[in-house]
Amino acid sequence: MLAVDGGERVIPEGAVAPWPYILDEDRKAVLGALDQATPWHWPMKPVQELEEAWAQFTGMPYVLAANSGTAALHMAIAAAGVEPGDEVLVPADTFLASASSVLQANAIPVFVDTGIETFNIDPALVEERITGRTRAIIAVDLNGLPADYDALRRIADHRGLALIEDAAQAHGATYRDRPVGALGTMSGASLNGSKTLSALGEGGLFATRDEEQYRLARRVLMFGEELPGQGRDYNARIMGWNYRIDVLAAAFARSQLTRLPEMSRIRRDNGAALTAALDGIPGIRPPVVPEGLTHVYFFYPLLVEPEGLGLDDVPVEAFREAVERAVRAEGLGIMRWQPQPVPAQTLFQELRGYGRGCPWSCGHARPGHAYRPEEYPVAEEICRRRLVLGQSFSSLGPPNDPRTMRTFADVFHKVLVEERASLVALARRCAREAE
Structure with missing residues (x-):
């Protein structure tokens, strides 16, 4: 029965x-970070150690730890030079943050249907979604399986687009012997407690090979400041946020990364x-x-x-x-x-955005954007x-x-x-x- x-x-x-899976070494790492937490300063040693370890693990030389995967993706969007009215391609079947990070840059998500076998963005459908406004492609490694990066890279290079990897669900996976987190122009990864690399609470990782992209992402991370040398000049160059990771979360994630x-x-x-x-x-x-x-x-x-x-x-x-x-x-x-593709969610059906229909109605976007769920039959x-x-x-x-x-x-x-x-x-x- x-x-x-x-x-x-x-x-x-x-x-x-x-x-x-928590071991005594994880507990010891968190307690050690707690002992180092005063006097308060930024960045703290456990944060730097996490960034250095992710850089070594992925081979991406420039890494920033953030307070969420959503923040890390927003940093990547900004570092790619995406501006108001620009368009970014996003798979129709993903978590909201893959698309909402685009909205945070006052830009427009344009969705692409997914593959029934891999659940990832279908490269064969990408070209038809590219317009003169397209600036980047976000590829999501959904469920723990990398997207088809060889095919996506050919399109991105041919079209002059940034290829941003959303590695939130796939730390530790590989694509043709290359690690997740190093498969795009830049990557953003989540350290949410449930993820395969966990901060127990919340956290994220941004990674790039380009020093200028790193500098731009760091501005977004910390109030728009340039952070010259070892100090702060408290001068915001752009609109920035407070995306700093909690030191205890960083210590836990660093310990987990060793295993x-x-x-x-x-x-x-x-x-x-x-x-x-x-x-x-x-x-x-x-x-x-x-x-x-x-x-x-x-x-x-x-x-x-x-x-x-x-x-x-x-x-x-x-x-x-x-x-x-x-x-x-x-x-x-x-x-x-x-339960539904992202473009079918109320946010995209009603186009309210963050008020008065922005970013779709802010004057920079091309007119006529609409999200029709039937355009994504596989998703x-x-x-x-x-x-x-x-x-x-x-x-x-x-x-x-x-x-x-x-x-x-x-x-x-x-x-x-x-x-x-x-x-x-x-x-x-x-x-x-x-x-």
Whole structure:
């Protein structure tokens, strides 16, 4: 019997370790930063150590630690020279920050549909979205899998565009032996507590190879100031923000970074083990990893396919809801992530922006911008069918191991094979509830 119907759950409470994976060395690093925190000064040593370590890890010589991945992306947009009315291409299926960072520069996000296999921006559709206003492309390494950077780089170079990597979900992954964080002109990465490189709280990393871009990004980080030498002149050259990272968050992230290669290897092994264990279970489609790329499974995305069970009369949405309810009841954390493409969100449908329709109505943008969800059919289909494992609630990171992944697969086998009739009945109830 399904647990949702009163049966015994497959995974007992507490059997899956949460993320991040915290060791005594992480605690020691935070306590050490606490001891160094007075007298207050900027930048503090743990912040500099994090920046230096990320530079060494990625090979990007110029790094700034920020208080979020959103801040790091905004810094990259500004460092790319994006100005009011300029346009930046963004994948339609991503987290809001990939697009809102463009709005923060008073510029216009222009969305591009995604690939059904990789969930990442589709390079074949990029050219048709480029206009005379386009200044940059944001490529998101969604779920933990790098985008197609060779194809995107060819387009960016040919068109003279900056290629900005949103590496928020993929620290530790690689693209043709190159690390995430070093795949674009610049990169912005999140250190949110759930991420594969975690600050436990919030944090971000900006990285570039160009000293001038670094200088521009640093202005945005700290009140628009130039920060000459070792002191401050308290003279804002541009509109800047306070994007400084918390020193304790920086110390925790720096400690975690020492173990990132090994933790990433475990994530790759766990993802491969889960995919193998799910082989042959109908009704769901596991993720794929293109040759030459590695995946670190911040999310392990699954697409539900009621057609695989011959349920042509059950709406996809009802089947997805039934799978989610049933799997969660068996003790496996699963959820729906991003229920609609970003351009379908209210912000882009109503074009209110940050007041009076800006930046679309501020006089610098070309007229006629509108966001039509039907222009992104693949992203819409992914959002309609997607459920995800991973993050903090069903982590593929250590200390969870391939045995844990087989237990995850046992849940799906029970729900979709052993108790299929009960799942179908639940899906039909979900369909009736939605009417």
